[in-house]
Amino acid sequence: MITLTIQDAQDIISFDTILSSPIILTPIINETDVETIDGNISTYYGSTKRQYQFKIAWLDATTYAKIIGFRDRQYANLKYPRISITGATNINVSDMVAKITVSEQEVVDKCGTVENVVLTFRESKQMP
C-alpha cells in the first residue's frame, strides 16, 4: 500500500488506498548547457529538485475539498505544505516541502465526486 500524507499548520490528510495509479517522478534539474567555440559543451548546474505527480481516478467531494484547502492555504499563509510518501520501493519522501497544484475539477455526480484528479507536488524550500 502506498500512502501519501499532506499536512500544513492547520490540517493533515492521508491517502491509503486510492493511489493505485502510477506515481510520476520528474526530476527538475536547474542546469544550462553552454557551447564553447570548439563545439564542446559545459554545464552550469544549480540544483536538482523532485516533482511527484499522482493521477487519481476519483475523489469524493470531502476529500477533494480538503486537498483544495491545502492548495489555497499555501497562498493565504505564504507557506507550502509538506508531504510524505511511504510504501513505494525506491521512493523515499519524508516531510518534503512542496508546492501543490491541483488539476481542473471534473464533477461527475450529484454527490460532487471528482474524476481524473491530477495532484502535482513540486519540491521547494520553506521560507523561514
Added chain:
Amino acid sequence: MITVPSSFHKAAFGQVIVPIVRMYVSFDKELQTSDFFTLDKSHLNGHDLLKSSAIDNPAQNWDFYLYKDYSDRLVNANWERRLEFPYQIQCGMADFTFDNTDGYFTPLSPNSPIGESNLPARPFRMYAGFNNHIQILPQMVGLTTGLPDLNNGSRTVDYHGIDFLYDICNHTLRNIVDMRDVTTDQVIAAILEDYGLAPSQYQLAKGRYTIPFVFFDIGEDAGDALKQLVQSENGYMWLDEKGVVRFETVSSINSDTDIEAKLTDYDIMSLQPGTINDIVNHVRITAEIREVQEWQEVYTKSESRETVSDSLWVVRPGETLEMSCNLSDPCYDIVAPTQGKASSVSWFTAIDQSMHDVTDGVKATGRLTSNAYIVTFENTHAYAVEINEMKLWGEPAKVYDVINYDAYDDLSVEEYGEQLLEISDNQFFQTYYQADMYAKSIIAQRKTYGRNITAQIKGDFAFQLMDQIEIETSTKEYDGIYRIMGISYSYNGKQLVTNLDLGNGTVIKDGVFTLNVSHLDGEDLIQ
C-alpha cells in the same frame, strides 16, 4: 587576479560548473559592535570604533555593519565592474532580485521585518565562488539606490546597487580643496576624506607628477575631479573586492610578460570585436599650466565717487553685507582685509553718510572660491557705512604656459579616418611629457580595429580589472594579449554568463624605470 588555489580556476573552467552567489545586506545598518574606542582600554587596530558624528556614515562603516545573509532568497544577480574610457575609473553596479513571496522586502508591509529599514543607501556585500570549492570571493561592496521595484506578478523584488566608488564619484565636495605643490595621490586623498573615508580605507600609489596648484570649490563634482586626476596620471582607480579604494599609476601596472590566465577554445563561448567607435588614432590635449605666484594685489575696488547708487557697498547699522569679488585668476590664498589702508596686505576703508572716514567698527571676513573671494563686512555702528575702497592681496595661480599637444598615427588615420580624442577640460596635464605618455598609450591601445573585443567565457570570479590574459584559439582570429577593462556577470541559479571587455594590453612606460624590466643606465627615468 585574486590569489586562489589552482583548484578554484579548475572549478571555474570545468565540465560541470556549480557557481554560487552569496548576497548580504545590512538593512538596519546595525554595527557589529557597540564598543567605541576608549583610551587605556581599547587596542590600536582592534575592533573598537572611533566615535564620531559620522557614525551613520555607511562609507566609513562598511566593514563594521552587521550584514544579514539573504542568499537563500536570491533569484538572480547581475553585477559588473568597468574602467570607463577615457578616464579609467571603475564604475561598479549590481542588480539583484529576491524572492518576495511573503512580502519580506515590501516597503511598509506589515509582513516585512525590515519594513522601516527598507530605504535607499543600504550597504550590501556580494560574494561568489563554486560549490565544490571552499573559497568564496568578494565581488562588490556598495549601497542600494532608491527603493526596491516590486514585481507583484512574479512575487519578487529588484534592488539596484552601486559600489562605493560610484557613490564617491556622485558626491559633491563639502569642503574646499586648496593645495599647492602636491602629488596626485595627495589630492585624491583629500577628495576621499571629504567624502568621509578614513585613510585605512584607501591605498593610493604615489603620483608621478607634482601639481603646482589645485583648487576645488564646495559643491564641485568629486567625480569630475577624480576623473581628471586619474586621467592625467594615465593611472587607474577602482574599488577592490574587499572595499578598499585603490589608485595605481602606470608605473605599477604589471609588465607585459605577466599573464594571469590563458583562455583557449574550451573556455570561450564567443568573441566579438568592438566597434569603429573604439578606435582612437589622434589625441589632442590642451591645458593651461598655472603656477602660484608671490603675494600680490589680486583685486581692487576703486574709491567710489558717487553718492547715491545701487552699486555702493553700504552696510546697514548692525548688519552684514556679503560681496563677491571676481578674480582674474584663481588664488591659492587671500588674506581677509582689515580696516584702514596698509601696504602689502588686504585692506578696506569705510565712510559714513557725511563722507567722513570711519576708522573702526567694521570687520571683514572672507571665503575663497575657484573664481571669486566672498567677503562679508559686519558693521557694529548704529549708523550705515559705505565700504568705499578695498584692495585684496593674495597668491594667484597664473597661467605661465599653455600645452597644445597633438599626436596621431598616420597609418591608422589613413585606414579608418580620423578618430579624435580631444581633451581640453583637464588642467592636470602639466607637462608635455605627461600628455605624451597618455596619448601614446591610448593610440597604441586603440589605433586599429579589433584591439578591443568582448569575450563571453566561463566565468572565473577571481578575475580582476587590469588582469592581463592571453587568448589562444584554434582560429587565431583574435589571439593576443589583452587587459580586462570590464567584467560583467549574470547569474540566475542555473547559469552564469560572464562577459569580459578586453582591451589591447599595451602600456607605454617609456621613461619610467621599472624593476626587472628597465636597464640600469638605460633611457628610463628613476622616479
